[in-house]
Amino acid sequence: MGVNVHHHSYDVVIVGAGGAGLRAAIETAGTVRTAVITKLYPTRSHTGAAQGGMCAALANVEEDSWEWHAFDTVKGSDYLGDQDAIEIMCREAIDAVIDLEHFGLPFSRTPDGKIDQRRFGGHTRNHGEAPVRRACYAADRTGHMILQTLFQQCVARGVQFFNEFQVFDVLFEGEGNDRRAAGVVAYELATGDLHVFAAKAVMFATGGFGRVFQISSNAHTLTGDGPAVLLRRGVPLEDMEFYQFHPTGIYGIGILLTEGARGEGGILRNGLGERFMERVAPTVKDLAPRDMVARAIHAEIREGRGAGPDKDYVYLDLTHLPPEQIDAKLPDISGFVRTYLGLEPKRDPIPIQPTAHYAMGGIPTNVHAEVVVDPAGTVLPGLYAAGECACVSVHGANRLGTNSLLDINVFGRRGGRAMVEYVAGVDHPDIARGAEEPVREHIEHLRSHKGSERVGALRTTLQAAMMRDASVVRTGESLAEAHRVIRELKERYHDVAIDDKGSVFNFDLTEALELGNLLDLAEVLVIGAEARTESRGAHWRDDYPTRDDVNWMKHTLAYREPDGSIRLDYKPVVLGKYEPMERKY
């Protein structure tokens, strides 16, 4: 079947219309010709599902400072975060929130009209003394408000959107160390046509890949397309073994119940009704960072103190909160509990379990969102990444709640500004004829192949294996088993056939391509985790249960070699004034 190919030329192409992509586009639009390409309609991006808040040391309701925020972020990261980037993020947080306020974001307010702030895990006053109110929020719909607000600003600035276009390849001009980004190849979902976009600067802002796990808070669309495309084209991925499990997913389905629920006073209880976080984190209790809380839940269940017939969940208890507080501050998650569990959060404790939530790792960048490709920090000209698909690294081995909505705003803006500067000094790239060929061939192969494997079955097997063997707690043995399953699935993937041979909204086809991305990222995650013989942040090895700063205070870089194998390299962590300590809360 012939495929129509269309050609476009822009100064800047941004892949992804979540918070990071839109925030970047606000900076570039009006100054340089900008296109935003997105596989979803912009306001369906996962940023819109974010609930609890975006933090900044505004000190609106109690004393706070950006230095305390930086300290908490470094400690939360288990000392793997780069301290230069963290300082920038925490300092610029204040402007990032004020920008959003000026863009018209309807924040929840204090009685005297200031932006209200609430508590969140790992955010403390004066270096760990007590929880601090640092998260700015709009009830439990903060992400929704951010996404709508940024989208409106993009529309007002005339940003050109290509909605429901899925990028499957990146283009370069030149070879090896002399190459620069030159564009992308996208597949138009409504028609099956291919589009070649030539651009001086390309930013990836494609979000996370939580669909690699069975129980996940992430939308079905979060399949890591950006990192997977770049990995195949020789760009390394950083710290992929660090994957965050959020403590409070709805039992059995993983839909998120925001940490804001504990920020408002919610308590975790085991099957015996005990407040077990008192034992684990005596100072901040239920507001410890997510890696510690997720592991504590895992331990309660493993040691037989879970709830329910199989003793495999614990409770989030909101029943002691004033009903009007639940209505005002947590309306959306209350609705989820009623809809999916048939329970009333004002009266019933809520069954929860840890849910795959956030990728700390991703495409390595510097603080200008420029992609860097080796331990020396060499920039690949014209290529940018921001948001959850990127690794700056401000989150290190464990992200603090509310620091991602912050990250996308701060580094989206910085990336946008850097691109405006860069494109002023370079010519338009030359794109070779037939640049779309590899994508076209892959798609034709999937359409015509008469194999015996089905996408759904392979994906389910992958997600179950990752959940069992590479999630909250890992061992060398469990990771080896996950690795074996992934290798087998990659073999079977060659024999995948799809039923829909058409060209109009062929999700059979796009899901097959997305499964290929999930398999590649799962492999990198597991290989990085097998190599890292220590426990740090979200990467917990039962067979190596301590942090090993002597050997492992370093970032992983994973490269895909031409023969398809993965090679690991490492780069130093950017240290600063915060010395690594034991993490007590």
Ligand SMILES: Cc1cc2nc3c(=O)[nH]c(=O)nc-3n(C[C@H](O)[C@H](O)[C@H](O)COP(=O)(O)OP(=O)(O)OC[C@H]3O[C@@H](n4cnc5c(N)ncnc54)[C@H](O)[C@@H]3O)c2cc1C
């Ligand atoms: C349920 C939930 C609640 C959360 N709550 C909070 C919170 O309260 N506070 C906080 O700080 N963080 C929170 N997070 C995390 C935070 O929301 C995300 O990390 C962040 O919004 C990611 O933004 P992004 O712009 O990087 O990506 P996304 O918002 O995920 O956007 C990705 C974009 O990329 C596009 N895309 C992807 N692949 C392709 C492709 N191949 N071609 C074209 N386009 C593509 C998509 O269409 C989409 O527009 C939450 C996350 C979840 C899942």
